[in-house]
Amino acid sequence: MRARSSASSTRPRLLSGCLAALAGLTLLQQQILLRRPPWLQSVAIQPIRSGAAALDVRFSRPMDRATVAASSLVPDLPHSWFGRQERLRILVESxxxxxxxxxxxxxxxxxxxxxxxxxxxxxxxxxxLLAAVPSGDGERLKLRLRNGRWLSLAPPQQRILQIEPLGDGSGVAMVSDxxxxxxxxxxxxxxxxxxxxxxxxxxxxxxxSLxxxxxGESGALLFAHLSSNQLGELLVQLGGFEPDSDRTWIQSRGRKQRSLDLEASGPLRLLPDGNGLVVPSYDGLELLPLNPDSDGVSRQSLPGSREVKAFCSGAGRALLVRHxxxxxxxxxxxIPARPPRQVWLGEAGVMAAACDNGGERLWLVLREAGLRTQDTLLQIDSEGREIRRRSLGGWRLSSGAELDYDPVGDQLLTVVQKSGDDQGRVALISGSTLRxxxxxxxAVLARWLPAGGALTDFSDPAR
Structure with a gap:
């Protein structure tokens, strides 16, 4: 009896001793971790920005932002640091x-x-720079390398109707015919x-991979339209000749597809920030949240014959053309939470439009009808005041060409052609001087492929 009693009393003491040892070890580990210096976990290019460029920086623990802001940037361009705790962002404002x-x-x-x-x-x-380039066997999608050479991204297609770079730079989609x-x-x-x-x-x-x-091998398509946002999602909108053959889905960067049950009178456009899409209807435009159940935002409508021409991605603004x-x-x-602001009115055709990330500088390509069709590039501010204008002279925008703005180089990209010439060429226009x-x-079409990517091969210096 005594032996059993002694054994039973030893077990609680042994268990309590083990627990005390584990608690001490945990406390020791915590003290060691607290004394270890912080380290850099990841750095990623941030596409959603209001300046020229941005990086998201993540540390192993909360940082004093003022000390991080003393980091050096070469060349020494104007920049600011934002964020708190272990997640900070550097925004280049030059x-x-x-x-x-x-x-x-x-x-x-x-x-x-x-x-x-x-x-x-x-x-x-x-x-x-991306371009749909004519070749002897059709048209090719090509990317211009830093050394000026061109890299083919896909086999030749008979015609390329649209090129759509993914907003995070992870790929480029196209529609061919x-x-x-x-x-x-x-x-x-x-x-x-x-x-x-x-x-x-x-x-x-x-x-x-391609x-x-x-x-359309199994059934001819009447149209196909693509749109991407800065999360790298791709919206694919298809319409066939047969009744009820229209289909729309969104493919995430992980290649998962989500079908959308929508009725639209024209091409859908994803909002740059990934929170919704613009749905054209016969009564106007509708702004539809992609996750209405989670954010409680209902569908918003803007009546009238309008079409989206450009998004000012850093400020949630957009340029519309109203007929x-x-x-x-x-x-x-x-502008979010405000009625649309008219910045231009006239009889000329609005061939293309673009805006900077903040929606403070706007560019329009206007085409005056007459005996001599002439295109004019107009730069205005957010109030509609003219800053400068330039005639394109003997050049005019090619059919289907867009005006794509690059905030990093402050330049516009489009495709132009001479009057009477069937072949277009790539054109670069200074956003400040309109040079x-x-x-x-x-080229037939041209777009910018944004820079992207992340760096995560940083290691804990204490290991």
Whole structure:
């Protein structure tokens, strides 16, 4: 009896001793972790921005932002730091074009005044130029490399109707067509190399898989339209000749597809921030949240014959063209929670429009009808006041050409052609001076592919 009693009394003491040892070990580990210096966990290019370029920086623990803001940026462009705790963002606010990679030397202290081991990050925020290029066997989708050479992204297609770069730079989609109305939707995946811990680590995008998202082989398509947001999601909208053959879905970056049950009178457009999409109807435009159950936002309507021409992605603003019964047209700047602001009104055709990220500078390509059709590039501010204008002279926008703005280089991209010439060429236009440069490269369509990518190969210095 005594032996059993002694054994039973020993077990609680042994258990309590083990628990005390574990508690002591946990406390010791906590003290060690608290004394370890912070380290850099990841750096990622941020596409949703109001300045020229931005990086999201994540640390292992909350940092003193003032000490991190003392990090050096070369070239020394105007910039600011935002955020709190362990997640901070550097926003480059320079109005001067960025013409070379940036070097960011990160340092600072956490809230316990423990220093961060200095880390150097090289970052090239400049976008790549994409173009649908005519060739002897049809048209090819190509990307211009940093050395000026062109890289083919897909086999030749008979015609390329649309090119849509993914908003996070992870790929580019296109719609092609042949003479039998068989349309295809292709997506070329790209691996961006625009951020590195070494200067020589920066390089042009690397080709990934070429995916066929849709083919009209089994049934002719009446139309196909693409739209992407800055999360890298891709909206695919298809319409067939047969009744009830229309289909719309969104593909995420993880290649998961989500069908949308929508009725629209025209092309759908995803909002840049990923929170919704614009649905054209016969009564006007509707703003539809993608997750209405989670945010409680209902569908919003804007009556009238309107079409979206451009998004000012850093401010949630957009440019619309409104068509009036007397055949005049107006350009409206839409600002969240405010009625549309008319910034231009006239009888000229609005061939293309663009705005900077903040929606403060707007550009319009106007076409005056008459004996001599002439295109004029007009720059106005957010109040509709004219800043400057320039005639394109003997050049005019090609059919279907867009005006695509690059905030990093402060330049507009489009495709122009000479009167009477069937072949278009790539054109670059300064956003500030409207200086007009036509490249030698022939093209049908052209768009900017934004820089993207993340760097995560940082290690804990205490390991």
């Amino acid at each position: 109005v001067q074009p960025v013409v070379e990679p940036l070097r960011l030397e990160l340092h600072g202290q956490d809230l316990r005044r423990l220093p961060l081991t200095k880390q150097v990050v090289w970052w090239d925020p400049r976008p790549h 042949d003479n039998e109305a068989r349309q295809r939707v292709l997506l070329r995946q790209l691996s961006q190399r625009a951020i590195s811990s070494l200067r020589q680590g920066l390089a042009d995008p690397q080709l990934g 995916d066929e998202l849709e083919s 009036w019964p007397d055949y005049r047209r107006s350009v409206e700047l839409v 007009f440069d036509v490249l030698e490269q022939a």
